[in-house]
Amino acid sequence: MDRFDSMRVFTRVVERRSFTVAAQDLGLPRSTVTDAVKQLEARLGVRLLQRTTRHVSPTLDGEAYYRRCLSLIADLEDAEGAFAGARPRGLLRVEVQGTLARHFLLPGLPAFLAEYPEIELSISEGERWVDVIREGVDCALRWGTLPDSDLVARRVGVLDRLTCAAPAYIERFGLPGDIDGLEGHRMIGLRSLSTGAVRPLEFMVEGSLRSVTLPTLVSVTGTESYLMVARLGLGLFQVPRFHAAADLAQGTLVPLLAACPPPSVPVSLLYPRNRQLSPRVRVFLDWAARMSAGNLGVAA
Template identity: 50%
Template sequence: MDRLQAMQVFTRVVDSNSFTRAADSLGLPRATVTTAVQSLENLLHVRLLNRTTRRISLTPDGAAYYERCARILADIEETEASFREVSRGPKGRLRIDVPAPVGRLFLIPRLCEFHTRYPDIELVIGMGDRPVDLVRESVDCVIRVGELQDSTLVARRIGTMETVTCAAPDYLERHGAPGTLDDLQDHRAVHYFSSRTGRVIDLDFVVDDKVVEVKVPGKVSVNDADAYVACGLQGFGVIQPPRFMVHAHLQSGALREVLPQWQPSPMPISVVYLQNRHLSPKVRAFVDWAAELFSRCPILGRCDGHSTECSFVGTQDGHTLQALMDQPEMAVQP
């Protein structure tokens, strides 16, 4: 058995968590699968798997080798796919990761459109607020909000996320509406902290074309966007969520905008992928579709944050909304 085939056998054993199931799925004798893994261990001079009568598990070396094997095999599959049956369009498994609010409220409601256009692409969607390592976690591309730091990645700007400063009416009745940024020292804020660093992200405002951060006292801290909005709705303090997340709440009066004369700084939205992914047809298909999707919704484009061109429909609690994309396209800054 050659080394590439042995790598395929090893990854199948790990994925199926069983030598027997791996052998069945590959159409090989179990003894052949066992021998292939043992040969790899002898070649590498490390133990890849811990084996007991009931279960198998990766050793630290095995976990590192599995990640490399998965990436190598994926690269080979993508290279072959890019030259094979081109007329049928992009195909294969595509792993993406997006911020949970963007995925739940914006991307997921439009998946049928993507599937209709690219029926041979299988999407695997991760949603969360933590940053993912595209190489270690075998993710093909991600949608990220904010300035990008990793220069080894390729990024395409597809929109801008506008945020809004707001609070619940009962909170404002108890504390009054702030009239200046200095007034915020007498108020409370719901704190959002980074899942990666644990640092609280302060409120910020654009004043005379400069971003000013304001520390506001608070009694509740969360690291989830939905929980952040929920705490604001319950009157725990001032919040600065993405405008698209609270659009329905602002329309219904469940939240009220404060300090509109000082808008929070907008954040760029980018679709990001590895440099060696730029030739993959399935990655290119998703990147182009995401850019088109975002360009059709002005509330996620560069606008004044009060555009009525992109309307929303929500449940009574406002947690489910769907953008109606029949409006004229709005240019998104590159």
């Protein structure tokens, strides 16, 4: 294994905090990964990693070397990519919140892979907040307000949201005229995976945000379950418009309180700030930004 391959192994171990997981990511035996790091440490004459039975973390020297490795690897990939015929290639790990991939990325995927046939995509969908660096993800597509982090957030569009209910719910509880008329109504609870708290309904009233929490008989954590419970007539709920579009067209859901809609939310592509982007990540970010912005009707 040459020096650059050893550097790639080392950076993956640092990011994954595990020799075993790094070996799985790279398709290498764990012993090969362990030996590569030992050889680096012997050549440099310093300890790069602190190892315990459950945890691996970089030493101060290891953190400094990790940052230099990222820069050198990126320079090497840029240099190789500058030659005619060189194309972005390799495994690309992408985390996508909820069903954004199915609505905004997957429809255009055949064209992307036809243009970049040497890129292998691994796409994961989930609702929880993913630690992009620690979990070995190259980039993530998420909607909503983003917490402070060391990630770069590239806004690619905005999602409109709306309040809905099923006809069966309206037949039972009536049609609310405004948010002051929500007494006696129920909502479907959408629980945060990180805190377990049920999110309130949100409404924009004359430019100001108002939050309303109604009695909840059912609460869920997943978007698809949230939509299914709404179809069953068990409460009011709020979703991005694209989620409810088919139901609205079929009449299985009815829009409510259009004069005070929920606030719209941004859609962002996230990637590590301190990692120079490989060619495969750069081309994917540009393509995903165009796809998301085009489907959302908002310039990236």
